[in-house]
Amino acid sequence: MIGKEMEIDSVKVESSLWIGNKRYKASLRGWYFSWTEVDKRNREKKTVSVPVSEVIGVKEGRVEIQPRKKLEDSDLDFTLFYVKRSRRGNTRGTLWSLGRTQFCCPSRDVRDQWITQLRTALQTHSPSRPHRLLVFINPFGGKKRGKQIYHSLVSPLFELAGISCHVVVTERANQARDYILKKDLTGFDGVVCVGGDGMFSELLHGVIGRTQQEAGVSEHDPTVMLQPCDLRIGIIPAGSTDCVCFASVGVNDPVTSALHIIIGDSQPLDVCSVHHKSTLMKYSVSMVGYGFYGDVLAESERHRWMGPLRYDYSGCMVYLCNRNYAGVVQYLPADSHVSSPRDNTRCLAGCRVCSESKERLFPHFDSSSSLYSANLSQVSSELEGEWVTIEGKFKCVSLTCMSSSCPRSPSGLSPSAHLADGTVDLILVRETNPLGFLTYLHRHTTTQDQFDLPFVEVHRVKAVRFFLPPGEEEEEEYEEEIQSSSERVSEDPDKLHNGDIANAQSKTTSQHCLAGQKERDTVKSARRKKRSFVCGPCCTKPPSVSVWNCDGEILPHTEILCRVHGQLVRLFARGIEDSTGA
Ligand SMILES: Nc1ncnc2c1ncn2[C@@H]1O[C@H](COP(=O)(O)OP(=O)(O)OP(=O)(O)O)[C@@H](O)[C@H]1O
Structure with missing residues (x-):
């Protein structure tokens, strides 16, 4: 008899269940819920096994949520929703969708026991699932489909999983960042952005800033040493660039990301702080690039009206200019015994290098030393040979905390970079001929090694300084002008940001510093934007100095210090699942 087969303890159930007219032997044992088809002669056939940690929800009756919500109430049925995997095209990652199976039980009692035990198992085995989330939607990101993506694809999944959400549709840039910095966040288990990399950056700055404010860290x-952040960040990709999502999940798919959030995945992420003298410029998780990548961004800003095409156009134009920039790069090498940018490994879900990383300490940093001396010998002697110095002319200098893979470059800027090992990869492309540089750029789109070129070098590092060679320091006059403009801005914040008056209120907080910085950046960027990085018939003297592109934003200074903060934040992700094993 079916009823007698039922055996229950806290997380163990076994009984016959029916899917359609086929009988299955189902069991819930520890971490797995499995069902095996049994034929009329009691022979066992194929087994399906779902980890409890990947169960999205268990509902009474026959339930559908897609394409629209439908419930057929019945005393004998329950519906199980879980993560289903499939491969997507030529990308490395795994696409997740919502799996659904309707089970019919022999009695109502058995049905209720299954539901109770499955829900208990969920609580026991998935303690880090979020219950309440703060969601920010950028209605103008990407193809302007953020609201639609959230309401049609994501919200029904959150509802099914019993997650309650407070949704803010942003009305201006930096609203999400300011909200996180200022408002009461009690009760939220995480923050989620529906947008692109720019929206993610807002959440990143908000979460890090808030954590440091509360810890009293400048x-x-x-x-x-920055305080690690407790509030996890989720990314629902809906931008024109979804690089961070792509590099941490392997695909940029809203449903996959929503499911990672629901099951409470947690992926630590290294963050690079970028300072100019004693001022924080920005945090970066993907790319900080000078030279080619800075020029392309600056040029594309001048052609915003072209839409996404502006990047291709600007890339071609800047390439044709064949510009090189003089600079001094200093770096603090990471331990080369642990990993290297050319070891041909990939940072995948459960990465051993990241999990063994103990790079949160930063033992070599000497706070009393001058960081930005133009006198090279002075800098070297002060740091007693630990920093390596390279001076030369570069096509580009790039730093990347992660592989920075994207659909166009599936392996990314540095294919073996790790998400959370406390290091950053420094890529130096020295002066070369246009064909050589084209080869370097083209290899990002193929499987060929872009570092296997005589004018390219790559180093795994913990910190980098960049400054101009003696005699080519940043213009003081320019600095002063910017300073006085930003002072005027601070006196009258309304002039720059309508409705952003709150920025002027708490002058001592991190929020104010960042907001004030943003305004200074705006003024500086506006000036820099006027400077053309493309030389043509109208360009008399090409600039000798480029700009830094920091995760898609132009930095207002050339001389910077970048430092990695290992595992500073956590995403609702698990790294790229190896699709060959999925
Ligand atoms: N309501 C809003 N109005 C204007 N800008 C906004 C709004 N909400 C967010 N933003 C800003 O828009 C910028 C771009 O947003 P997002 O990254 O979501 O889209 P995107 O299409 O990928 O953008 P981009 O290609 O310019 O990086 C972000 O830097 C964010 O600060």
């Missing part, structure tokens, strides 16, 4: 001190 973000402007480049030597300080």
Whole structure:
């Protein structure tokens, strides 16, 4: 008899269940819920096994949520929703969708026991699932489909999983960042953005800034040990660039990301702080690039009206200019015994290098030393040979905390970079001929090694300084002009940001510092934007100095210090699942 087969303890159930007219032997044992088809002669056939940690929800009756919600109430049925995997095209990652199976039980009692036990198992085996989330939607990101993506694809899944959400549709840039910095966040288990990399960056700055405010840590001190952030960040990709999502999940698919959030995945992420003297400029998780990548961004800003095409156009134009920039790069090498940018490994879900990383300590940093001396010998002697110095002319200098893979470059800027090992990859492309540089760029789109070129070098590092060679320092006059403009801005914040008056209120907080910085950046960027990085018939003297592109934003200074903060934040993700094993 079916009823007698039922055996229950806290997380163990076994009984016959029916799917359609086929009988299955189902069991819930520890971490797995499995069902095996049994034929009329009691022979066992194929087994399906779902980890409890990947169950999205268990509902009474026959339930459908897609394409629209439908419920057929019945005393004998229950519906199980879970993560289903499939491969997507030529990308490395695994696409997740919502799996659904309707089970019919022999009695109502058995049905209720299954539901109770499955829900208990969920609580026991998935303690880090979020219950309440703060969601920010950028209605103008990407193809302007953020609201539609959230309401049609994501919200029904959150509802099914019993997650309650407070949704804010942003009305201006930096609203999400300011909200996180200022408002009461009690009760939220995480923050989620529906948008692109720019929206993610807002959440990143909000979460890091808030955590440091509460811990009484000054973000402007480049030597300080930042406090790791508790609030996890989720990304629902809906932008024109979804690089962070792509590099941490392997695909940019809203449903896959929503399911990772629901099951409470947690992926630590290294963050690079970028300082100029004693001022925090920005945090970066993907790319900080000078030279080619800076020029392309600056040029594309001048052609915003072209839409996404502006990147291709600007890329071609800047390439044709064949510009090189003089600079001094200093770096603090990471331990080369642990990993290297050319070891041909990939940072995948459960990465051993990341999990063994103990790079959160930063033992070599000497806070008393001058960081930005133009006198090279002075800098070297002060740091007693630990920093390596390279001076030369570069096509580009890039730093990347992660592989920075994207659909166009599936392996990314540095294919073997890790998400959370406390290091950053420094890529130096020295002066070369246009064909050589084209080869370098083209290899990003193929499987060929882009570092296997005589003018390219790559180093795994913990910190980088960049400054101009003696005699080519940043213009003081320019600096002063910017300073006085930003002072005027601070006096009258309305002039720059309508409705952003709150920025002027708490002058001592991190929020104010960042907001004030943003305004200074705006003024500086506006000036820099006027400077053309493309030389043509109208360009008399090509600029000798480029700009830094920091995760898609132009930095207002050339001389910077970048420092990695290992595992500073956590995403609702698990790294790229190896699709060959999925
Ligand atoms: N309501 C809004 N109005 C204007 N800008 C906004 C709004 N909400 C967010 N933003 C800003 O828009 C910028 C771009 O947003 P997002 O990254 O979501 O889209 P995107 O299409 O990928 O953008 P981009 O290609 O310019 O990086 C972000 O830097 C964010 O600060």
